[in-house]
Amino acid sequence: MKKTIIGNWKSNKNEKEALQWLEVVGPGIMRIENLEISIAPQFSLLNLLNKEIKDEHYQLSLSAQDVSPFEEGSYTGEVSAKSLTGLIKYVLIGHSERRKYFGETDEMIVQKVKMALKYGLIPIVCISNLKQARHFDTNHILYEPLFAIGSGESDTPEHANQMARKIKETLGESTNVLYGGSVDSENVISFVLQSQVDGVCVGGASLNPQEFLKIIENASAI
Numbered sequence: 001m002k003k004t005i006i007g008n009w010k011s012n013k014n015e016k017e018a019l020q021w022l023e024v025v026g027p028g029i030m031r032i033e034n035l036e037i038s039i040a041p042q043f044s045l046l047n048l049l050n051k052e053i054k055d056e057h058y059q060l061s062l063s064a065q066d067v068s069p070f071e072e073g074s075y076t077g078e079v080s081a082k083s084l085t086g087l088i089k090y091v092l093i094g095h096s097e098r099r100k101y102f103g104e105t106d107e108m109i110v111q112k113v114k115m116a117l118k119y120g121l122i123p124i125v126c127i128s129n130l131k132q133a134r135h136f137d138t139n140h141i142l143y144e145p146l147f148a149i150g151s152g153e154s155d156t157p158e159h160a161n162q163m164a165r166k167i168k169e170t171l172g173e174s175t176n177v178l179y180g181g182s183v184d185s186e187n188v189i190s191f192v193l194q195s196q197v198d199g200v201c202v203g204g205a206s207l208n209p210q211e212f213l214k215i216i217e218n219a220s221a222i
């Protein structure tokens with residue numbers, strides 16, 4: 001199975017910066033066939049990027065960084081799964097920054113997963129330890145240890161592999177497990193080489209298009 005590389009832009013980039021990024025990365029990944037590549041921009045950039053990716057036939061899907069736990073209605077500020085249908089493939093749910101800054105609970109995350117599935121989106125549930133995994137019924141997990149996020153100090157590839165194994169033993173062998181936390185062009189190979197790690201999520205290092213391309217090129221060399 002192809003390994004997956006997801007770029008998580010978090011709250012970065014405006015339209016101009018997003019298009020400049022795509023102008024470099026889009027053509028650069030044209031010949032990459034052994035990886036699945038997705039980018040998670042802010043909601044406000046999804047439509048523009050979607051149009052550009054379709055027009056140029058770039059081999060890249062879009063992801064969302066969050067979704068509402070509510071279906072639709074009077075929930076000011078929330079973005080519903082229904083409104084994302086057809087626009088994105090994956091949706092990150094329960095990222096540790098959502099839990100830390102916005103008080104997201106396991107209960108809300110369970111609701112978000114339900115909404116995503118109802119509207120044909122693939123939920124990727126973010127966890128930082130094995131205990132959290134037990135609360136969710138999902139086929140896609142992003143394992144991100146807290147110390148590694150944005151710190152420049154990743155987990156060891158061997159430990160990420162052990163965690164991925166344990167997650168699969170807990171949730172089922174068909175569970176897709178990604179690793180995230182300070183992945184860059186230097187260390188990406190060691191993560192994608194791990195047998196139990198099905199891909200990586202890249203935050204900070206995905207912002208620079210040249211660095212993101214290097215990550216893709218290095219990961220595709222396995």
Ligand code: PGA
Nearest residue numbers: 149150181182202203204
């Ligand atoms: P980082 O972020 O690559 O900047 O550590 C990863 C993430 O939070 O998804």
